[in-house]
Amino acid sequence: MTTARVSTGDEGPRSKRAAILTAAVECFGEFGFEGTKWSAVAGRVGIGQTALYHYFETKTHCLLTIMRLELQRSRDQFTEATAGQSDPVEALRAAARAAFAVSEHEILQMRILQNNLSLLAVPRTSAKEETERQAARELVRQIERDWTRLLTRGMSEGAFPVRDPHTLGQALLGLIVSVWRWYRPGGPTPLSEVSDLIEGCCVRMVAE
Amino acid sequence: MTTARVSTGDEGPRSKRAAILTAAVECFGEFGFEGTKWSAVAGRVGIGQTALYHYFETKTHCLLTIMRLELQRSRDQFTEATAGQSDPVEALRAAARAAFAVSEHEILQMRILQNNLSLLAVPRTSAKEETERQAARELVRQIERDWTRLLTRGMSEGAFPVRDPHTLGQALLGLIVSVWRWYRPGGPTPLSEVSDLIEGCCVRMVAE
DNA sequence: GTGTCAAACTGAACTGAACTCAGGTTGTGA
DNA sequence: TCACAACCTGAGTTCAGTTCAGTTTGACAC
Numbered sequence: 001m002t003t004a005r006v007s008t009g010d011e012g013p014r015s016k017r018a019a020i021l022t023a024a025v026e027c028f029g030e031f032g033f034e035g036t037k038w039s040a041v042a043g044r045v046g047i048g049q050t051a052l053y054h055y056f057e058t059k060t061h062c063l064l065t066i067m068r069l070e071l072q073r074s075r076d077q078f079t080e081a082t083a084g085q086s087d088p089v090e091a092l093r094a095a096a097r098a099a100f101a102v103s104e105h106e107i108l109q110m111r112i113l114q115n116n117l118s119l120l121a122v123p124r125t126s127a128k129e130e131t132e133r134q135a136a137r138e139l140v141r142q143i144e145r146d147w148t149r150l151l152t153r154g155m156s157e158g159a160f161p162v163r164d165p166h167t168l169g170q171a172l173l174g175l176i177v178s179v180w181r182w183y184r185p186g187g188p189t190p191l192s193e194v195s196d197l198i199e200g201c202c203v204r205m206v207a208e
Numbered sequence: 209m210t211t212a213r214v215s216t217g218d219e220g221p222r223s224k225r226a227a228i229l230t231a232a233v234e235c236f237g238e239f240g241f242e243g244t245k246w247s248a249v250a251g252r253v254g255i256g257q258t259a260l261y262h263y264f265e266t267k268t269h270c271l272l273t274i275m276r277l278e279l280q281r282s283r284d285q286f287t288e289a290t291a292g293q294s295d296p297v298e299a300l301r302a303a304a305r306a307a308f309a310v311s312e313h314e315i316l317q318m319r320i321l322q323n324n325l326s327l328l329a330v331p332r333t334s335a336k337e338e339t340e341r342q343a344a345r346e347l348v349r350q351i352e353r354d355w356t357r358l359l360t361r362g363m364s365e366g367a368f369p370v371r372d373p374h375t376l377g378q379a380l381l382g383l384i385v386s387v388w389r390w391y392r393p394g395g396p397t398p399l400s401e402v403s404d405l406i407e408g409c410c411v412r413m414v415a416e
Numbered sequence: 417g418t419g420t421c422a423a424a425c426t427g428a429a430c431t432g433a434a435c436t437c438a439g440g441t442t443g444t445g446a
Numbered sequence: 447t448c449a450c451a452a453c454c455t456g457a458g459t460t461c462a463g464t465t466c467a468g469t470t471t472g473a474c475a476c
Binding site: 031032034035115117118119121122163164166167168170171173174175177178179181182189193194197198200201204205208 | 239240242243323325326327329330371372374375376378379381382383385386387389390397401402405406408409412413416
């Protein structure tokens with residue numbers, strides 16, 4: 001049950017919100033969102049199904065919350081990794097490496113995010129779902145802008161050949177996140193190798 | 209309603225299978241699989257909901273069929289594009305270009321495939337669903353093998369530096385298909401530009 | 417032309433998972 | 447020790463997907 005992390009601070013002392021999020025990440029990550037029964041998450045936390053509705057308006061609201069939190073974490077990690085880097089190539093390398101410096105739990109969150117990104121395209125009818133969706137969309141936009149900025153800076157400094165920075169940013173992002181579609185911990189290729197290979201790909205894509 | 213394409217040949221003279229597939233592609237592509245009601249597809253074709261079950265065992269069976277057909281089409285296109293190319297770099301370029309030489313209807317199919325790939329990971333209980341899932345998985349494996357082969361050949365001929373060809377193939381595929389997540393016809397960047405940019409990225413990733 | 421039969425279809429009923437309702441319990445903090 | 451908000455529950459509702467028990471249709475043989 002691991003009542004750890006994911007705390008957003010605004011919870012009561014006997015709140016199970018964090019436990020629900022953790023359980024949901026494990027279920028959604030392993031069986032997929034549609035593949036997991038909402039009641040199974042309740043069972044794993046040790047409460048009745050209806051108790052879930054005290055914390056989340058709907059099952060989708062929980063999913064969107066997980067996605068938003070993961071986007072926030074990803075973006076913070078990017079910001080932290082690139083903060084000190086003055087050389088554009090080094091900044092690019094740091095950003096790519098940061099994307100793969102994740103725990104197994106975070107891998108699940110990336111996978112969930114990846115597999116349900118299309119949810120963000122269509123408006124939701126439930127109020128809280130829509131709020132989370134908007135927040136997630138805004139984070140996606142900011143992350144795209146972060147990458148575009150990194151590329152634009154590198155191009156204006158002459159470190160990267162000039163190309164459409166926005167489309168190139170999308171391509172880099174697509175390349176990096178696509179890893180979570182097939183990568184499995186304990187698989188044939190260790191994550192460190194994947195990380196090195198993708199880092200090199202990013203640099204060659206952009207800087208040559 | 210456009211009773212065109214997608215015919216697999218083994219249908220009766222008054223079959224609406226092709227019309228259902230076309231309508232389903234349009235609905236699933238625009239609103240997402242979970243976002244479209246199965247009855248809405250029936251409505252678009254002009255039949256009652258229950259008539260759908262004459263052609264597909266379940267809604268998911270229809271989705272898996274669409275995905276399998278699109279994988280088949282993609283693979284054929286790869287094979288045709290790379291057939292005559294003896295130079296590895298030219299073969300790589302041709303493969304990348306072929307991936308973007310698609311109609312608007314095929315773009316929808318790529319999007320559907322992309323958004324529901326995680327379905328292929330977990331076994332299905334329905335017999336026909338499971339058959340389509342196995343076929344789709346096999347096609348994915350073959351497509352990965354096609355790319356790996358292309359890379360291995362280029363490396364052994366000295367046209368590409370030696371790197372893990374399987375992981376690099378996954379990266380190329382991930383880069384290419386990730387485009388369908390954000391690309392929209394009539395958007396700011398025309399597909400021809402995207403195609404050129406991604407083609408260049410592929411070559412730099414692999415050949416430098 | 418006419419009869420046959422599988423293919424094609426239908427309205428009514430069923431199912432199961434997400435969700436609502438109308439309260440009951442609990443433990444924190446005043 | 448009492449109040450009350452946070453937390454929880456079992457019983458019921460809803461609705462999309464699916465099954466059932468047939469009816470209609472039209473291609474083809476004769």
